[in-house]
Amino acid sequence: MLGKLSLAAIPIDQPIPLIASGLVGVVILGVLARLIIAGHLPYLWREWITSVDHKRIGVMYVLLAAVMLLRGFVDALMMRAQQAMALHSQGYLPPEHFNQIFSAHGTIMIFFVAMPFMIGLMNFVVPLQLGVRDVAFPTLNSVGFWLTATGALLVNISLVIGEFARTGWLPFPPLSEMTYSPGVGVDYYLWSLEISGVGTLVAGINLVTTVLKLRTKGMTYLRMPMFCWTTLASNLLIVAAFPILTATLTMLILDRYLGFHFFTNEAGGNVMMFMNLIWAWGHPEVYILILPAFGVFSEVVSTFSGKPLFGYRSMVLATMAICLISFMVWLHHFFTMGAGPDVNAIFGIASMVIAVPTGVKVYNWLFTMYRGRIRFSTPMLWAIGFMVTFLIGGLTGVLVAVPPADFLLHNSLFLVAHFHNVIIGGVLFGAFAGYTYWFPKAFGFRLHEGLGKAAFWCWLIGFYVAFMPLYVLGLLGMTRRMQHYDVPEWHPWLVTAAVGALIILAGIIFQVLQLFVSIRARASLRDVTGDPWDGRSLEWATSSPPPVFNFAVPPDVNGEDAYWAIKQQAREQETAKGEWRYEDVEMPRNSPTGFICAFFATLMGFALIWHIWWMVGAGALGAFATFVVFAWRDHDEYVIPATEVERIDRAHLEQQRPVLSEGG
Amino acid sequence: MNILHPQGPIGAAERTILIDSVAIMLAIVVPTILAILWFAFWYRSSNRRARYAPEWAYSGRVELVVWAIPALTIILLGGVAWIGSHQLDPARPIDGTGPPLKIQVISLDWKWLFIYPDQRVASVNTLTVPVGRPLQFELTSASVMNAFFIPQLGSMIYTMNGMVTRLQLRADNEGRYQGLSAHFSGDGFPDMMFDVRSVSGTAFQDWAVAAGRTNDVLDAETYADLARQSTARPGKIYRLDDPGLFEAVATQRIPPGPGPSLLAKGDAEVSPRSR
Numbered sequence: 001m002l003g004k005l006s007l008a009a010i011p012i013d014q015p016i017p018l019i020a021s022g023l024v025g026v027v028i029l030g031v032l033a034r035l036i037i038a039g040h041l042p043y044l045w046r047e048w049i050t051s052v053d054h055k056r057i058g059v060m061y062v063l064l065a066a067v068m069l070l071r072g073f074v075d076a077l078m079m080r081a082q083q084a085m086a087l088h089s090q091g092y093l094p095p096e097h098f099n100q101i102f103s104a105h106g107t108i109m110i111f112f113v114a115m116p117f118m119i120g121l122m123n124f125v126v127p128l129q130l131g132v133r134d135v136a137f138p139t140l141n142s143v144g145f146w147l148t149a150t151g152a153l154l155v156n157i158s159l160v161i162g163e164f165a166r167t168g169w170l171p172f173p174p175l176s177e178m179t180y181s182p183g184v185g186v187d188y189y190l191w192s193l194e195i196s197g198v199g200t201l202v203a204g205i206n207l208v209t210t211v212l213k214l215r216t217k218g219m220t221y222l223r224m225p226m227f228c229w230t231t232l233a234s235n236l237l238i239v240a241a242f243p244i245l246t247a248t249l250t251m252l253i254l255d256r257y258l259g260f261h262f263f264t265n266e267a268g269g270n271v272m273m274f275m276n277l278i279w280a281w282g283h284p285e286v287y288i289l290i291l292p293a294f295g296v297f298s299e300v301v302s303t304f305s306g307k308p309l310f311g312y313r314s315m316v317l318a319t320m321a322i323c324l325i326s327f328m329v330w331l332h333h334f335f336t337m338g339a340g341p342d343v344n345a346i347f348g349i350a351s352m353v354i355a356v357p358t359g360v361k362v363y364n365w366l367f368t369m370y371r372g373r374i375r376f377s378t379p380m381l382w383a384i385g386f387m388v389t390f391l392i393g394g395l396t397g398v399l400v401a402v403p404p405a406d407f408l409l410h411n412s413l414f415l416v417a418h419f420h421n422v423i424i425g426g427v428l429f430g431a432f433a434g435y436t437y438w439f440p441k442a443f444g445f446r447l448h449e450g451l452g453k454a455a456f457w458c459w460l461i462g463f464y465v466a467f468m469p470l471y472v473l474g475l476l477g478m479t480r481r482m483q484h485y486d487v488p489e490w491h492p493w494l495v496t497a498a499v500g501a502l503i504i505l506a507g508i509i510f511q512v513l514q515l516f517v518s519i520r521a522r523a524s525l526r527d528v529t530g531d532p533w534d535g536r537s538l539e540w541a542t543s544s545p546p547p548v549f550n551f552a553v554p555p556d557v558n559g560e561d562a563y564w565a566i567k568q569q570a571r572e573q574e575t576a577k578g579e580w581r582y583e584d585v586e587m588p589r590n591s592p593t594g595f596i597c598a599f600f601a602t603l604m605g606f607a608l609i610w611h612i613w614w615m616v617g618a619g620a621l622g623a624f625a626t627f628v629v630f631a632w633r634d635h636d637e638y639v640i641p642a643t644e645v646e647r648i649d650r651a652h653l654e655q656q657r658p659v660l661s662e663g664g
Numbered sequence: 665m666n667i668l669h670p671q672g673p674i675g676a677a678e679r680t681i682l683i684d685s686v687a688i689m690l691a692i693v694v695p696t697i698l699a700i701l702w703f704a705f706w707y708r709s710s711n712r713r714a715r716y717a718p719e720w721a722y723s724g725r726v727e728l729v730v731w732a733i734p735a736l737t738i739i740l741l742g743g744v745a746w747i748g749s750h751q752l753d754p755a756r757p758i759d760g761t762g763p764p765l766k767i768q769v770i771s772l773d774w775k776w777l778f779i780y781p782d783q784r785v786a787s788v789n790t791l792t793v794p795v796g797r798p799l800q801f802e803l804t805s806a807s808v809m810n811a812f813f814i815p816q817l818g819s820m821i822y823t824m825n826g827m828v829t830r831l832q833l834r835a836d837n838e839g840r841y842q843g844l845s846a847h848f849s850g851d852g853f854p855d856m857m858f859d860v861r862s863v864s865g866t867a868f869q870d871w872a873v874a875a876g877r878t879n880d881v882l883d884a885e886t887y888a889d890l891a892r893q894s895t896a897r898p899g900k901i902y903r904l905d906d907p908g909l910f911e912a913v914a915t916q917r918i919p920p921g922p923g924p925s926l927l928a929k930g931d932a933e934v935s936p937r938s939r
Contacts (some may be wrong), residue, residue, distance in 0.1 A: 095851040168848055174825065175808040175850060180923040265825040265920040271809065272824075305707070308721040314731070336811060336846075337822045338754060338829040345749035349742040359692075359734030366700055367726055371717035373709040387700050395689045398741065404748040405682040407819040408667045408675070411811060411846045477665030477815030481848040486857070487665060 003611035004184065009162045014097065020074070021159045050590040052138035053548055054123050057145050059442055061120025062435065064145075068112040068152055073508060075105035077501055080466070084498040086484035087491045098483040099166035100185065104155065106169025107189060110285070111196060112152040114423065117431040118292040119148075119203050122231045125438055126207060128539035128546060129225045131216030131555040131562070134588060136209035137202075139630065142594030144203040150598045151196025154605050158188040162609070165189035168481065170278055171252065173263035173271050178256050184609050186256065190249050191605040197246045204238030207231055216538075218557035222316070225537040225561075226302075226309055229316050230295030233323035234288050240327070241284040248277040275337070279330035287326040290422065291319065293430025294361055297383045300433050301365045303533050304380035305372030308561050311364045318357035318364075325354050335403045336410045344403040351401035355394060362387060362394075377533065378452035382433035385460045389425030393418060396471070414474020417467045424463055432459075432511075440532045444544040445525040451514035458507030466500025469493035528655040536564040543652040549585045549640060552649035570660035582646040586637045593630040597623050665815045665842050671862070672834045674752065675818030681748045685741060692737050754819045755830040760798035762865065764832075767791070768910035769803040771810035771823040771845065773921050774852025775896040779882075781907045785875035786882045788890070789858040789898035794868035795838050801831040804914040806891050807921030811846035814860050820846050828914045835862040855895035875901045882909070884918075891921040 011017055035041055048056055078093065078101055085091040093101065127135055135141050158164040165185040167176045176186045211232045215224070252274070254260040261267035263274045302309040309315060331339065331347035365387060374380065396418040400406045409415055432455075440446045473493050478485070518525055531540040541563045542551055559565050604619025606612075670676040707714050750756075757764070768779040779786045791814075793799055803812055805823035812831070813820035821831040835841075845856035863871065880886070882902035887909065890896075912918045 095854070099848075099851065166851070172809060174920070175848075179920070180808055180850065182924060265807070266916070272827075306709075306716070307718055310721050311727055311730070312721065314727055334822070336754075336820050337824070340755075341750040341753040344753075345746045348745040348749060349738075352738045352741055352745065356731070356734040356738055359737075360730050362696065363726075363730035363733070366696070366703060367723075367730070368721075369700075369703040369707055371715050371720055372707050373714075373716045373718075374704060374707050375709050376704075384700065384704050388697050391693050391697055391700075395686070395693050398689060398738075399682065399685050402681060402685050402741065402745045402748060404678045404745075404752040404819075405685060407752065407754065408678050408682065408815070410820060475667055477667055477813075477842070477844070479813070479844055479846040482854040484854050487842070489665070 001612075001614075003607070003613070005161070005610040005612065009184075009610075010160060011163070016078075016093075016097070017159050021156075024156075046590070049595050050142075050592045052134075052142045052588050052590055052594075054127050054135045054138065054141060055442065055546065055550075057141050058120045058122075058124025061116040061123060061145055061148070064149055064152060065113050065115075065117035065120060065431070068108050068116070070508070071156065072105055072108040072113055073505070075101045075108070077505065079105065080494075080498040080501040082483065083485075083494045084491075086482075087488060087494075088484075088486055090484055093483065095483045096163075096166060099481070100164045102481055103165045103168050103185075103189070104158075107165070107193075108152075108155060109423075110169060110289075111193060112148070112155065114289045114427050114431070115200060116148055116152075117435075118234070118289060118427070119144075119200070119207075121296065121431065121434045121438065122207055122227075122234070122292055123203070124442060125434075125539055126210060126228055126231050127214070128441070128542065128550055129228050129537050130211070130214060130219055131538045131551060131557065132210070132214045133550050133554075133585070135206050136214055137206045138588040139591050139593055139636075140202050141206050142591065143597050144199040144201075144206065144594075146594040146598030147199030147202075147601055148196045150602045150605065151192040151199070153602055154188060154192040154195070154609070157606065158185065162188065170282065172278075173252065173255070173269075173274050174265045176252060176256075177264050179264070186252075187609040190253050190256075191608050194246060194249055194253070195601050195605050197242055197249070200238060201242045201246070204235040204242065207235040208239055211235070216551075216554045216557060219562070222313065223557055223560050223562070225295075226298035226312070226315055226319075227292070227295035227537075229319050230291040230298070233319045234291040236323060237284045237288045237291075237326065241281045241288065244277060245281040245285075248274065248281065251277075272337070275334050276330065279333045280327075282333065283330040284326045286419075286422075287322055289427045290430075291322065293386075293427050293434075294319070296430045296434040296437070297365060297386060298361075299537065300379045300383045300437055301368045302561075303437075303535050304375045304377060304383070305369050306375075306534070307368055307372045308536070308564075309364065310367040310370070311360075312560060314360060315364055318360045321357040322354055325350065325357075329354065332401055332406070335406045341403075348401050348403045348406075352398050355398050358394060362391060377436075378447070378449060378456060379433040379437040379533075381453060381456045382429045382436070385456065386425055386429040386433070389429070389460070389463065390422060393421030393425050397422060409474055411479055412474035413470040413478045413480055416480050417470035417474060420463075420467050420470070424459075424467075429459075432456075437533065438539070440527045441530075441539055441544050441546070443522075444527060445518065445522040446527060446532055448514050448518045448521065448525065451510050451517060455507045455510035455514060458503055458510060462500050462503030462505075462507055464500070465503055466497050469496045469500070473497075529659045530652065530656055531563075531659050536561040538562050541566060543648075543655070547648050547652075549587055549645065552582060552585075552645045552652075553580045567660060580649070582642040582649065584642050585640040585645050587640060589636050589638050591630065591636075593626055596626045600626065667815045667818075670816055670818060671837050671839065671841060672817040673758065673836065674833055675816055677748075677752055678818045681744060681752075685744060688737060688740055688744075692733060752819065754821050754832065756832060757800075758798050758832045758834055760834045761796040762794075762798075764798040764800040765794060766800050766802070767793070769801055769812055769823065770910065770913055771803070771805045771807075771812065771849070771856075772890055773807050773850060773893040773923070774856050775890065775894070776812075776843075776845075776856065776858045777806075777890060779904060779910055780872065781904070781910065783872040783876065784904040784907060785872055785878075786902045786904050786909075787875070788896050788900040788902075790861065790900075791843060791858060792861045792863060792868060792871050793835055794865045795835055795862050797834070797865065799833045799835070801833065802910065802914075803829045803831065804910065806913055806918075807923065808849045809847050810849045810856065812843070813846040814841055814843040816841045817860070822847060825920050826914070826916050835860075838862050838864060850893075852893065852895045859898045876903055878903050881905050887918070891918075893921070893924055
């Protein structure tokens with residue numbers, strides 16, 4: 001009846017996960033109770049859960065990422081504490097628990113923090129920047145989000161029921177095969193990522209289509225803001241790479257569930273095939289993450305320097321070059337598997353070649369600042385912190401692309417320091433810059449500057465204190481994922497790294513505080529103009545938060561930096577916009593399809609993990625039925641009458657007038 | 665274990681490449697970081713002495729320079745990578761005093777087995793090598809992947825079941841070094857540290873002869889015992905029964921290690937406790 005599931009699956013003997021998940025459970029129940037008592041549930045269902053509005057979905061993606069960041073960061077703190085303690089001793093975490101924690105940390109941070117954060121920003125911003133009313137496939141967008149949430153939920157369920165994978169963030173066979181990992185941990189990993197991977201793929205298809213097919217009048221490719229370009233590149237990579245991940249994990253599933261031999265030791269299975277396939281996805285994946293961050297920085301540096309982006313066309317070229325080359329370098333993840341000198345050298349050089357367009361980008365941001373008038377608002381601080389930090393990460397990255405250097409550094413803490421250097425210093429700083437930069441657009445008020453700056457400095461200093469010691473440890477020969485060790489020289493560096501993690505913790509506390517303080521003080525932080533930063537692209541032309549239809553009248557674009565041009569023109573001619581002819585607006589109807597689909601997907605995923613076959617059938621049937629019901633819908637749009645559109649737009653134009661009539 | 669203090673030619677050559685590459689890149693990265701900080705400081709909005717060019721967004725000359733700088737750096741480093749990959753290919757034979765010493769390495773769950781086929785001896789978690797002689801490693805795994813790594817001698821290499829990888833190293837100084845597994849392999853992974861004893865040629869001969877006289881024989885039964893999941897202290901020495909043991913493991917005539925599935929079944933279903 002319940003497959004492998006029994007009471008033994010709950011780790012009663014391990015207090016740490018139980019207390020942790022108990023706390024989380026209490027918080028969730030508390031929030032839920034408060035929402036129900038205050039009567040917010042119908043509002044949430046109507047306006048958020050079933051929403052197909054790209055802005056709301058974007059916000060929900062970022063919220064998911066923020067919550068999962070807390071979870072992933074707790075894992076990080078536990079690991080740092082363990083390694084700071086575990087000289088000549090077992091520390092406080094036994095291996096089976098420590099191994100789950102580093103696996104969960106990596107999985108969560110990549111798939112459920114970095115990915116949803118970036119997809120959330122792209123979802124929210126891109127249609128606004130392109131001057132359109134929604135993404136290409138609004139309901140699919142909602143499905144994508146909820147399937148991602150399903151994956152995140154399954155990972156967290158593994159905390160209480162059963163266990164998570166103990167094989168690292170990529171489950172390399174044969175360790176992840178049934179012979180060596182008979183528990184449900186790897187299955188949790190596999191099904192979470194299979195389900196959320198579908199979500200990511202549809203998000204990618206959706207955003208590629210949006211950029212390619214839905215641009216406002218005059219928005220030619222070479223007039224798109226840089227963020228749209230990086231979105232395009234990143235999502236092309238998603239569309240090309242995520243099917244590889246899904247297929248690879250499917251093969252591992254077949255090995256584990258049906259006794260196939262794709263990657264097993266026996267019967268002709270080949271682990272090298274897994275290595276190649278997983279990194280054929282895995283390397284593009286890091287560019288999927290970093291490219292949108294590059295886009296954010298392009299917007300931020302240009303806006304806060306008060307200048308157009310330097311070398312726009314070469315930025316476009318650099319972006320697309322990275323997109324293309326990132327598919328040709330995967331082998332650099334296993335130089336140390338004896339591939340032979342020609343293969344190693346070619347892939348090493350190909351990997352270095354990516355540094356060229358990336359370097360060009362850094363220089364272009366540098367020259368965007370040149371002769372600018374730089375305002376050091378929080379987003380700009382993140383951008384400058386990023387540029388400096390990312391150069392160091394890039395340097396160490398190119399270093400490990402040199403095969404003989406990699407023979408010493410592969411899998412060491414030097415490598416761990418390198419990828420945190422680029423993922424924290426690049427992706428996460430980009431996410432935070434974007435979050436601060438677009439927050440006023442989403443909610444109509446800014447985030448508290450002082451707390452934002454405090455958070456930035458804690459993150460920046462904390463990052464250096466936490467990860468520079470890891471570079472040293474790599475040079476001292478320490479490899480990653482060690483639950484305990486007997487080398488006294490490592491110890492002081494690991495203690496320093498733990499202190500760094502605590503400084504980052506302070507940064508996160510400041511960020512949480514910033515959100516609460518800003519919401520409480522929203523009246524004084526309010527921005528009514530829709531353009532709090534003196535922005536340059538179209539998202540700043542509409543109100544904050546934008547109306548559901550984004551633009552009352554689709555804007556007409558005749559150059560780069562479209563909104564900057566509108567502002568310039570208005571100032572010169574001393575008139576705001578001319579008289580528009582307002583028309584009825586058709587918007588997609590909200591739909592619970594995504595939520596219900598994800599509900600059944602969660603059931604199915606959980607049942608597959610525990611071999612509860614009747615529930616697998618029920619979940620699959622339910623998800624399919626939801627899709628059929630949606631496919632047979634009669635009406636999927638509703639009309640906002642022209643008069644209503646006009647009323648909303650005139651109110652906004654009134655408030656926007658000060659921006660348009662005088663120098664900002 | 666400091667890789668910046670290598671004790672053999674491979675480690676030394678790799679350290680040189682590492683330091684050279686960093687130096688080449690620092691020559692570009694440091695000025696760039698300084699420029700970022702300087703531009704950010706000088707063009708701050710409150711500095712009225714700084715020029716403001718609100719429309720300036722293109723310069724062909726600057727473009728040429730910003731593409732050329734990283735491109736030239738990478739051409740230089742690419743050369744380093746190409747030559748280095750060929751000269752330091754792990755499988756490439758190296759010189760030394762005396763004929764190469766053959767050592768076969770099998771990574772087991774969670775220990776290292778070192779086989780000296782010509783001396784017909786084997787040891788667990790202790791690698792004894794003669795100073796100056798080229799060491800010719802052949803490596804495989806009895807179960808999951810591991811990576812064989814002696815930081816101060818250089819070049820790690822993976823061990824994989826059903827496959828053989830090759831590595832050539834040399835130790836130039838007598839001493840004790842530390843080796844480890846550089847690829848996560850399960851619960852006993854952190855205990856896969858091993859001792860490397862680099863001794864004089866005569867001391868090595870003595871050691872091998874003494875080891876050949878030990879009563880412990882590495883036969884099928886002992887091997888099966890070793891292949892089970894457990895950790896081991898360094899130092900155990902065996903007389904080798906079958907010199908074809910390594911081939912038998914690498915070609916899977918001896919089946920891969922059993923993993924934790926031999927434990928009590930009800931327990932293993934949910935959360936296998938491995939010790």
